[in-house]
Amino acid sequence: SNGKIPEATSGPMLAPNADEIGETTASLAPLFMRRGFWEAQTIPFFVLGAGLLFITQRKRLAADPYRAQWRDTQKSVQKYRVEMDRASAAADGEAFFAAARAAIQQRLGASWHLEPAAISLSEIESRLATDDAKALRPIFDADALRFSGQGARAIDFAHWKTVVEQQLTHLTKLETS
16 A cells, blocks of 8 residues: 555546535525515416406306396397487388487486386476477477378488487486486
8 A cells, every 4th residue: 555546447437526606506495495486376276366356257247137137228228229310211200200219218218217108208207307208399399290290201210220229329318327
């Protein structure tokens, strides 16, 4: 034994000890103790909670009878608007005013919780302010057109459509206020 280390003659060669520090980690702390770990874990729970809240809210709104009635009223009024357009294109004054009257009856029926067919001019005059009732009178008195001797050509459909749209908008505002 002369103090020398014998060299390996076979097998892998061992590397000498290094004085340099190699790659290091920021912390030897376990992953669950590192900054941001728990915050990252809450993200899926937040997304799940938001999704459940969204679904619950949609179900609640779908089951609301007032909202369902509002939707049905909107569909009916839209149907009568289309009928008004068809009647004005065909220059059919009687059909135009019947559709206009029906649209207003739908809107007021929803607001007053009455059957739309039960809403007459006298009902309107007893429930609405004088100016509002006066604005609706010509639409409900449109039957007088048949007996006035004026033909459908004398009717300004664009004007009357604007009047009806303004009244529907006004009645919607009254309903929501």
